[in-house]
Amino acid sequence: MHGGLPPFGYIATPDGLKIDEPEAQIVRFIFDEFLRTRRYTKVMTAVRERGYCSSVKYSPRGKPRGGNPINPSTVYAIVQNPMYVGEIRGHDATYPGEHEALITREIWDKAQIICQERKKRKPNNRDTDHFLAGLLCDDLGRHMRLDLKWKRGKYYKTYVSSNAIWSQKLFLRQYRSSADQLDEVVLAAVAEFLCDRIKLRKALKGLGLFGENLETLAEKGPAASDRLTATKKPYLHELFKAIAHRVELGEDQISIEFRMLEVRRYLEWRSEMSFRGRPSNWSCSDARYNHVVAVRAVTAERWPSLHINPRKASCKDTPDKKLVDLIRSARKAQRLVEENRELDLDDLAKMHGCRTAQFARLIRLNYLAPDIVTAVFDGTQPPGLNRKVLLNSNVPTDWAVQRKLYGFQAPERAIDPRNLYGRGMWPSASG
Numbered sequence: 001m002h003g004g005l006p007p008f009g010y011i012a013t014p015d016g017l018k019i020d021e022p023e024a025q026i027v028r029f030i031f032d033e034f035l036r037t038r039r040y041t042k043v044m045t046a047v048r049e050r051g052y053c054s055s056v057k058y059s060p061r062g063k064p065r066g067g068n069p070i071n072p073s074t075v076y077a078i079v080q081n082p083m084y085v086g087e088i089r090g091h092d093a094t095y096p097g098e099h100e101a102l103i104t105r106e107i108w109d110k111a112q113i114i115c116q117e118r119k120k121r122k123p124n125n126r127d128t129d130h131f132l133a134g135l136l137c138d139d140l141g142r143h144m145r146l147d148l149k150w151k152r153g154k155y156y157k158t159y160v161s162s163n164a165i166w167s168q169k170l171f172l173r174q175y176r177s178s179a180d181q182l183d184e185v186v187l188a189a190v191a192e193f194l195c196d197r198i199k200l201r202k203a204l205k206g207l208g209l210f211g212e213n214l215e216t217l218a219e220k221g222p223a224a225s226d227r228l229t230a231t232k233k234p235y236l237h238e239l240f241k242a243i244a245h246r247v248e249l250g251e252d253q254i255s256i257e258f259r260m261l262e263v264r265r266y267l268e269w270r271s272e273m274s275f276r277g278r279p280s281n282w283s284c285s286d287a288r289y290n291h292v293v294a295v296r297a298v299t300a301e302r303w304p305s306l307h308i309n310p311r312k313a314s315c316k317d318t319p320d321k322k323l324v325d326l327i328r329s330a331r332k333a334q335r336l337v338e339e340n341r342e343l344d345l346d347d348l349a350k351m352h353g354c355r356t357a358q359f360a361r362l363i364r365l366n367y368l369a370p371d372i373v374t375a376v377f378d379g380t381q382p383p384g385l386n387r388k389v390l391l392n393s394n395v396p397t398d399w400a401v402q403r404k405l406y407g408f409q410a411p412e413r414a415i416d417p418r419n420l421y422g423r424g425m426w427p428s429a430s431g
Contacts, residue, residue: 005057005065006057007081007083008023008026008027008054008074008077008078009023009024009026009027009078009083009084009102010023010083010099011055011057016098016099017097017098017099017100018099018100019100019102020055022055023054023055024102026047026052026070027078027084027102027103028102028103029046029047029050029052030043030047030075030078030079031078031079031084031103031107031108031111032107033046033047034079034111034114035107035110035111035114038114038117038118040072040075040076040079040118043075043079044072044075047070047075048069048070051069052069052070053066053067053068053069053070054066054067054068054070054074055067079111079115080112080115082094082108083097083099084101084102084103084108085101085102085103085104085105085108086099086100086101129233129234129236129237130146130157130159130179130180130183131183131233131236131237131239131240131241132144132146132159132179132182132183132186132240132247133145133146133159133237134237134241135240135241135244135246135247136159136182136247136248136249137161137246137247137248137249138161138175138248138249138250139248139249139250139251139255140161140167140172142161142162142164142167142174142175143161143162144159144160144161144162144175144177144249145159145160145162146158146159146160146179147159147160157178157179157180158176158177158178158179158299159175159176159177159178159179159182159249160174160175160176161174161175161176162174170410171307171411175249175251175298175299176298176299177249177297177298177299178297178299181297182249182254182297185254185293185295185297186240186247186254186256187228187229187236189254189256189291189293189295190228190240190243190244190256190291191225191228191229192225193256193258193291194221194222194224194225194228194267195221195222195225196221197218197221199291200217200218200221201214201218202289203258203260203263203289203291204217204218204260204263204264206260206287206288206289207260207261207264207285207287209264217264217267217268220267220268221267224266224267224269227269231274231275235274235275238274238275238276238277239266239274239275239276241277242259242262242265242266242275242276242277242278243258243259243262243263243266243277244256244257244258244259245257245258245259245288249297249298250298251296251298252294252295252296253292253293253294253295254292254293254295254297255290255291255292255293256290256291256292256293257288257289257290257291258288258289258290258291259277259282259287259288260285260287260288260289261281261282261284261285261287262277262278262282263289265278307369307370307371307411308370308371308374309371309374311374311378315378315379315380317378317379317380318379319376319377319378319379320376320379320381320386320387322386322387323376323381323385323386323387323390324376324377326362326365326387326390326391327365327368327373327376327377329352329362330362330363330365330366331366332352333348333352333359333362333363333366334363334366336348336351336352337363345359345360358391361391361392362391364394364395365390365391365395367395367397368395368402369399369402369403369408371403371408371411372399372402372403372406372408375408381406381408382406382407382408384407385406385407389406390406393405393406
């Protein structure tokens with residue numbers, strides 16, 4: 001030691017560093033948790049949940065320090081400090097110390113192996129050849145980022161919509177699309193566009209090209225298409241950043257908005273060097289062409305939203321008995337259909353004790369949105385919704401349209417603040 005406070009877990013004495021047992025127990029706990037979980041954030045959370053604090057120590061001038069909750073930087077430093085195995089860190093090596101070790105060599109070596117594994121830099125967007133990163137958004141206007149996840153021994157690369165607060169409130173799910181597959185589809189779509197003389201001529205007319213100039217450029221389309229498909233992946237991002245102003249992903253289509261000034265340059269490109277845009281020229285022309293490709297590239301939703309909330313204790317509304325009985329009658333009619341498949345609609349209506357037309361209307365009520373049904377059972381439906389209105393209406397199959405038709409508000413979800421603590425981002429010591 002060369003002055004200053006001793007490291008966490010030790011106290012300074014005239015005879016050198018001695019173990020501070022209360023802090024030493026915390027150090028051992030930290031190492032044990034790190035070997036068990038292999039995650040810094042989980043160790044931080046465990047330390048915080050146990051309420052561990054540092055001991056109060058005094059500077060050479062007698063000023064007290066410590067007694068505070070252990071912070072993340074302390075946890076991180078402890079796991080990588082050779083002091084705890086009885087060594088002292090030098091400039092490029094460690095040397096045996098005169099103080100007593102807090103942990104065994106075996107625990108230290110295992111912890112350092114994990115530290116080295118954690119230091120390995122994971123790939124990010126810049127490490128990939130996925131050229132749509134930065135250009136892609138969904139048809140709701142949300143930016144789509146490239147998400148990289150390690151699973152079952154490999155990285156899965158997915159374009160994912162940003163989970164904007166306004167879209168969460170409206171229960172609009174995030175779009176997900178396989179990055180590899182979407183890149184292939186977009187590349188093929190652009191190559192096809194360059195080969196399609198009709199579409200290419202129409203797009204070039206937006207630049208004010210006609211006559212011989214138009215036909216000359218249109219003839220270059222197939223060659224440009226071949227050049228595009230032969231371009232190596234590392235160079236595609238710069239190319240697409242130039243020719244594509246925006247790529248928009250929808251449920252049933254992909255929309256590619258071409259920057260026609262750069263498309264023209266690409267058609268005329270003869271250099272062996274990779275194609276790069278000229279951003280300084282983009283303000284000279286606003287000519288765009290929107291190329292729409294009918295394709296389903298959005299991954300199917302795994303967990304559909306269902307808007308069913310428990311009845312509030314403060315709710316004092318009285319359910320409309322006629323409406324409730326109507327919903328139950330509709331359920332009974334549906335069961336008759338399922339249990340008597342050999343009967344036609346007239347016979348089913350007779351079994352239910354009503355006319356055929358009314359039986360058909362009852363069946364349609366089974367397709368009401370769940371939140372509309374629960375509102376009926378709670379008695380919180382809009383005042384104008386009664387048995388006659390519901391039975392005589394043509395029930396749309398779209399739940400959003402149903403809510404508009406019957407006077408319901410669109411469902412919103414309460415967005416909880418991010419649980420930063422659970423992610424290793426701790427609240428302040430006073431919080």
